[in-house]
Amino acid sequence: PPLENVLNMHDFEVVAKAVIPAKAWAYYSSGSDDEITIRENRTAFQRVWFRPRILRDVSVVDWSTTILGQKSSLPLYISATALGKLGHPDGELCITRAAAKHGVIQMIATLASCSFDDILNAQANGQTFFLQLYVNRDREITRRYVQHAEARGVKGLFITVDAPQLGRREKDMRMKQVDDDAGAEVQKGQAGVKKDQGVARAISSFIDPSLSWKDIPWFQSITSMPIILKGIATAEDAVLAYEAGVRGIVLSNHGGRQLDTARSGIEILVEVVAALRAKGYHPDPRFEIYVDGGVRRASDVLKALALGAKAVGVGRAFLYAFCAYGDAGVERAIQIFRDEFEMNMRLLGVRTLDELRPEMVDASALNQH
Numbered sequence: 001p002p003l004e005n006v007l008n009m010h011d012f013e014v015v016a017k018a019v020i021p022a023k024a025w026a027y028y029s030s031g032s033d034d035e036i037t038i039r040e041n042r043t044a045f046q047r048v049w050f051r052p053r054i055l056r057d058v059s060v061v062d063w064s065t066t067i068l069g070q071k072s073s074l075p076l077y078i079s080a081t082a083l084g085k086l087g088h089p090d091g092e093l094c095i096t097r098a099a100a101k102h103g104v105i106q107m108i109a110t111l112a113s114c115s116f117d118d119i120l121n122a123q124a125n126g127q128t129f130f131l132q133l134y135v136n137r138d139r140e141i142t143r144r145y146v147q148h149a150e151a152r153g154v155k156g157l158f159i160t161v162d163a164p165q166l167g168r169r170e171k172d173m174r175m176k177q178v179d180d181d182a183g184a185e186v187q188k189g190q191a192g193v194k195k196d197q198g199v200a201r202a203i204s205s206f207i208d209p210s211l212s213w214k215d216i217p218w219f220q221s222i223t224s225m226p227i228i229l230k231g232i233a234t235a236e237d238a239v240l241a242y243e244a245g246v247r248g249i250v251l252s253n254h255g256g257r258q259l260d261t262a263r264s265g266i267e268i269l270v271e272v273v274a275a276l277r278a279k280g281y282h283p284d285p286r287f288e289i290y291v292d293g294g295v296r297r298a299s300d301v302l303k304a305l306a307l308g309a310k311a312v313g314v315g316r317a318f319l320y321a322f323c324a325y326g327d328a329g330v331e332r333a334i335q336i337f338r339d340e341f342e343m344n345m346r347l348l349g350v351r352t353l354d355e356l357r358p359e360m361v362d363a364s365a366l367n368q369h
């Protein structure tokens with residue numbers, strides 16, 4: 001269908017499913033085990049209700065913000081999703097080019113199909129990148145990768161902490177064979193690759209399961225990029241992260257692809273904010289809280305921000321947009337989010353994101369499963 005007919009993020013998913021190879025669809029769309037968490041990522045947002053305010057002169061509304069001090073035209077960043085070329089020949093570059101035009105931040109995946117330098121070389125308009133890091137068993141490889149990223153101007157290091165082993169995504173495993181082309185490119189420099197259990201397993205065996213809190217000072221010693229832990233799932237770990245001196249956390253279950261029946265990011269947010277506040281750690285401009293998983297509408301984002309998140313990460317919505325329509329799909333997705341922010345902020349009675357308050361949502365049903 002023509003791109004003008006795409007009205008929301010769900011439409012991109014429908015088109016992507018129809019046009020991309022079955023193997024790509026299996027890898028992208030799958031969650032782990034019984035896919036309870038991936039479903040919960042959507043339904044949790046639906047249990048949060050708005051308490052809009054009226055008569056507040058919303059003629060001018062502004063949804064721009066900063067993320068880690070970097071300007072962002074939207075209160076979201078495009079989260080890392082691996083292996084973009086399975087679904088589109090240009091892979092992650094579609095995101096890079098569209099994000100540059102619209103002032104949106106892209107998080108580059110360690111396992112991107114396009115090489116890190118190809119993505120950086122496409123940089124335009126002084127656009128901002130973050131880097132998602134899978135930590136290699138060989139720390140020397142990781143050190144070089146991180147320091148290269150910093151030298152090339154990456155503004156934030158998101159260390160994935162919820163994947164000491166990749167989850168079993170059975171849809172993907174049933175596809176059996178690894179896509180040799182897409183796989184081969186990301187395997188360069190990553191030791192110990194096996195091709196037996198679906199795309200995900202085949203490319204991930206370099207990831208170090210021994211990673212622990214003791215490693216955080218080492219990361220802090222090798223880079224001055226802000227370090228963010230991606231994949232925090234409890235208040236306890238949020239407090240430890242703050243005390244470890246990192247600059248932020250992503251409350252995430254990895255798009256429902258890791259521990260099945262883990263809770264959604266938006267559910268975790270409420271307990272995390274309460275625990276950090278009780279310790280005097282929140283609010284703190286040096287420590288930002290992000291949420292990802294299931295974000296498909298600006299209204300989802302506004303709920304997370306009202307409850308204390310600084311921004312959210314969006315994975316599949318943009319992945320499906322570029323698989324279906326290339327750069328133009330990503331641009332359209334950004335435009336749809338913009339239009340939704342304008343309307344939802346007006347209807348909610350906020351002119352800027354700073355005006356969002358916890359009282360503007362009713363989250364009392366959030367933890368009723």
Ligand code: FNR
Pocket residue numbers: 027028029041079080081082109110111132160230252253254255256257292293294295313314315316317
């Ligand atoms: C991911 N995600 C992910 N995260 C990460 O830290 N490293 C990675 O390599 C990947 N790869 C990846 C591939 C695919 C196909 C998906 C769908 C997701 C997780 C991603 O960064 C983010 O946490 C989720 O995608 C957020 O959920 P939504 O927006 O996809 O619902």
